[in-house]
Amino acid sequence: MRSRVTAGLIAILLAACAGQRAPAAPTASTLTVFAASSLTDAFTRIGADFQTAHPGTTVHLTFAGSSTLAAQIQQGATGDVFASADQATMQRLADAGLVSGSPSIFARNRLQIVVAPGNPRHIGGLADLSRAGLIVLLCAPSVPCGRYASQALHAAGVTVTPASQEPDVKAVVSKVALGEADAGIVYVTDVKAAGAGVQGVDIPARFNVTADYPMAVLQDSRQAALARAFINYVLAGGQQILARDGFAAA
Numbered sequence: 001m002r003s004r005v006t007a008g009l010i011a012i013l014l015a016a017c018a019g020q021r022a023p024a025a026p027t028a029s030t031l032t033v034f035a036a037s038s039l040t041d042a043f044t045r046i047g048a049d050f051q052t053a054h055p056g057t058t059v060h061l062t063f064a065g066s067s068t069l070a071a072q073i074q075q076g077a078t079g080d081v082f083a084s085a086d087q088a089t090m091q092r093l094a095d096a097g098l099v100s101g102s103p104s105i106f107a108r109n110r111l112q113i114v115v116a117p118g119n120p121r122h123i124g125g126l127a128d129l130s131r132a133g134l135i136v137l138l139c140a141p142s143v144p145c146g147r148y149a150s151q152a153l154h155a156a157g158v159t160v161t162p163a164s165q166e167p168d169v170k171a172v173v174s175k176v177a178l179g180e181a182d183a184g185i186v187y188v189t190d191v192k193a194a195g196a197g198v199q200g201v202d203i204p205a206r207f208n209v210t211a212d213y214p215m216a217v218l219q220d221s222r223q224a225a226l227a228r229a230f231i232n233y234v235l236a237g238g239q240q241i242l243a244r245d246g247f248a249a250a
Contacts, residue, residue, distance in 0.1 A: 112191050145187060
């Protein structure tokens with residue numbers, strides 16, 4: 001009789017255990033960030049630091065010209081955060097209802113002329129870019145750095161016919177570094193990031209342009225809380241990384 005009771009209790013306990021579910025394992029989260037190409041180095045480090053501070057999170061970074069990224073988002077590309085090199089491109093997404101909340105300015109940048117190491121063509125300023133025989137590159141007019149360059153040249157009263165108009169600043173720097181062009185107009189941060197491969201020629205403040213970099217959560221983000229946490233991280237600890245890369249504080 002006792003054995004039957006014991007067997008019955010064991011059966012009940014086993015059934016109860018079988019009905020209990022084990023605690024769910026933590027779900028890994030992927031945060032997709034679209035960022036202007038001039039942010040490549042800084043955001044790569046910021047993304048890695050953010051992952052360390054948020055275990056289980058993977059930051060997926062997509063870099064390109066701001067206008068290219070905006071077009072991709074408008075065409076249905078899914079993501080969580082957009083960081084632009086200008087306010088006009090961000091506003092375009094906001095007007096289309098693709099941004100959640102108000103964008104935050106997190107960094108500022110300035111223009112610089114990029115030349116080969118040693119400045120073999122002796123380029124001293126914007127006026128020299130109009131000299132005959134020079135191969136000068138600019139970013140495309142649709143890209144923030146292209147619009148900024150146009151503003152700077154206009155302010156200096158200089159007309160430049162570029163040999164090509166590139167999709168982003170990285171392409172301009174790369175071609176100058178490879179000897180395919182004599183000069184280009186890019187950001188201070190891109191010249192610094194290229195190291196010894198290129199050299200920078202300063203543009204006077206009266207002609208230069210300040211680029212404001214806004215960042216916002218995308219409307220269709222599936223990780224809105226994590227996206228806001230990333231933006232807050234950039235606005236706080238990320239400022240040291242941005243400063244080391246030559247960006248000015250917002």
